[in-house]
Amino acid sequence: MKRIGILTAGGDTPALNAAIHGTVVRANQLRIEIFGFIKGFNCLFNPRVPHVHLNPLFQEIPELDPTKGGTLVGSSRDYVDATKTGELDLIESRLKKLGIDGLICIGGDGTLNGLQPLAERLPTVLAPKTIDNDLGLNYPSESDEWVRVKDPSGKNGYQYKRSESNVAFDLEQVINYATPGYATAVLVTAQGVERIRTTAESHRRIAIIEVMGRHSGYIALGTAYGQPDIILVPECPLDIELVAERVRHLYDLQKNVVIVCGEGIVDEQGRELGAETRTTDPAGNVALSGASEALRSKLVQMLGDRYFQLYRRGNSATEAIFTRKVGHTQRGGRPILFDRFYAALLGSKAVEMLVEGRNNAVSILQYHLQKGFHVEAYDANRFRDRWGLIHARHMHAALYDSKSMKPSKMGINYLLPIFTGAIGNDDAEHLRQTLFDAGNLAQPYHSINTDIQKRIRYLEAAD
Numbered sequence: 124m125k126r127i128g129i130l131t132a133g134g135d136t137p138a139l140n141a142a143i144h145g146t147v148v149r150a151n152q153l154r155i156e157i158f159g160f161i162k163g164f165n166c167l168f169n170p171r172v173p174h175v176h177l178n179p180l181f182q183e184i185p186e187l188d189p190t191k192g193g194t195l196v197g198s199s200r201d202y203v204d205a206t207k208t209g210e211l212d213l214i215e216s217r218l219k220k221l222g223i224d225g226l227i228c229i230g231g232d233g234t235l236n237g238l239q240p241l242a243e244r245l246p247t248v249l250a251p252k253t254i255d256n257d258l259g260l261n262y263p264s265e266s267d268e269w270v271r272v273k274d275p276s277g278k279n280g281y282q283y284k285r286s287e288s289n290v291a292f293d294l295e296q297v298i299n300y301a302t303p304g305y306a307t308a309v310l311v312t313a314q315g316v317e318r319i320r321t322t323a324e325s326h327r328r329i330a331i332i333e334v335m336g337r338h339s340g341y342i343a344l345g346t347a348y349g350q351p352d353i354i355l356v357p358e359c360p361l362d363i364e365l366v367a368e369r370v371r372h373l374y375d376l377q378k379n380v381v382i383v384c385g386e387g388i389v390d391e392q393g394r395e396l397g398a399e400t401r402t403t404d405p406a407g408n409v410a411l412s413g414a415s416e417a418l419r420s421k422l423v424q425m426l427g428d429r430y431f432q433l434y435r436r437g438n439s440a441t442e443a444i445f446t447r448k449v450g451h452t453q454r455g456g457r458p459i460l461f462d463r464f465y466a467a468l469l470g471s472k473a474v475e476m477l478v479e480g481r482n483n484a485v486s487i488l489q490y491h492l493q494k495g496f497h498v499e500a501y502d503a504n505r506f507r508d509r510w511g512l513i514h515a516r517h518m519h520a521a522l523y524d525s526k527s528m529k530p531s532k533m534g535i536n537y538l539l540p541i542f543t544g545a546i547g548n549d550d551a552e553h554l555r556q557t558l559f560d561a562g563n564l565a566q567p568y569h570s571i572n573t574d575i576q577k578r579i580r581y582l583e584a585a586d
């Protein structure tokens with residue numbers, strides 16, 4: 124390996140630059156050049172392959188700051204289509220002309236699906252990132268449990284479902300325990316709950332806070348750190364009677380209630396409460412919106428205006444019950460220590476995997492009760508179901524208690540190793556020193572894109 128290409132694909136997460144930084148530091152030690160491809164896979168469709176040399180003379184460029192959110196090389200939701208062999212031929216020849224010996228993709232399940240055809244052309248590995256924490260397996264054999272049924276509206280004409288499993292869940296068996304980006308997202312959602320709580324308390328209101336995560340409830344689960352009263356996750360169908368009963372009990376007692384719901388929550392029939400729009404990635408991922416509003420309508424109807432008037436706490440249910448989406452703030456900004464540290468290790472491991480001659484492999488973060496976290500290489504094929512698809516990991520049912528609507532004991536044990544000590548001293552100090560810096564008022568925002576643009580080089584030879 125003399126020259127490695129790197130790209131970031133899918134939605135941005137806070138630890139992308141940290142992962143890139145990890146690869147560059149390791150590559151410098153091994154005297155390998157790293158070329159950063161602009162805007163994810165999109166770059167490969169461009170005959171000029173816009174790229175940045177991230178370590179000229181084996182020193183990282185100063186713009187590569189592991190504490191900055193986003194990605195200095197940009198990202199997109201464009202993916203390579205395995206059926207377009209002509210396009211793949213062109214990509215292969217472009218990468219060859221550029222002298223690329225191996226490729227590192229930083230991304231989630233969409234990216235891992237997307238890189239499969241590339242791995243048949245050149246050594247390609249994945250370093251994981253996703254705030255959804257859904258890249259991985261609850262246990263090694265989970266990918267074999269997928270079944271599919273014909274459904275013209277589904278992906279490739281099929282609906283994919285998990286069959287009943289009797290594998291005992293064990294935290295040490297989880298493949299890729301946590302993914303860079305997740306901890307920072309939970310920091311934001313948990314703080315969001317704390318902030319909304321004071322309004323709910325002061326104004327005797329019921330707040331429904333919608334968090335991201337698609338069909339996986341990890342972000343909602345972790346938001347337990349902000350002490351919401353009720354947590355609803357996509358993996359557990361909504362029992363609206365139980366939720367209404369709990370809301371009444373809590374509201375009688377404390378005059379306010381804070382509910383957290385994952386954006387992908389489903390009703391008793393398994394239908395999403397919110398609306399779904401397809402995104403472009405090959406994992407068949409969807410964008411979800413409106414779950415909290417749908418839940419609000421149900422509660423407005425079930426509690427009714429009289430309930431609030433009786434207590435003299437408001438004129439109507441619609442006035443008392445409100446929703447807030449944490450939205451993209453949970454995906455942005457400075458990554459906290461846990462994410463930075465492990466993103467860098469996973470990035471560095473990706474370089475080593477290529478050097479060791481591995482292809483289509485993933486650097487994963489494993490947890491051991493006594494030894495804590497460590498990184499390993501894992502064969503990407505083991506993530507694939509028998510038809511070759513990689514599915515987003517759902518939060519295991521054992522992590523959630525559907526009666527208390529909170530993390531179960533196992534759920535708490537799952538969260539503790541990630542979040543205990545996840546915030547570094549420098550994270551707190553950074554806020555103290557930078558947010559109210561007088562310079563912020565006087566200086567315009569200086570975008571990383573402005574600096575990176577000056578470093579972009581192109582493959583000049585035409586196809």
Ligand code: F6P
Nearest residue numbers: 134254255335336337410411454
């Ligand atoms: O996968 C990350 C994620 O933030 C999901 O949690 C969310 O559903 C989706 O991306 C939003 O996508 P977009 O930024 O394209 O709206």
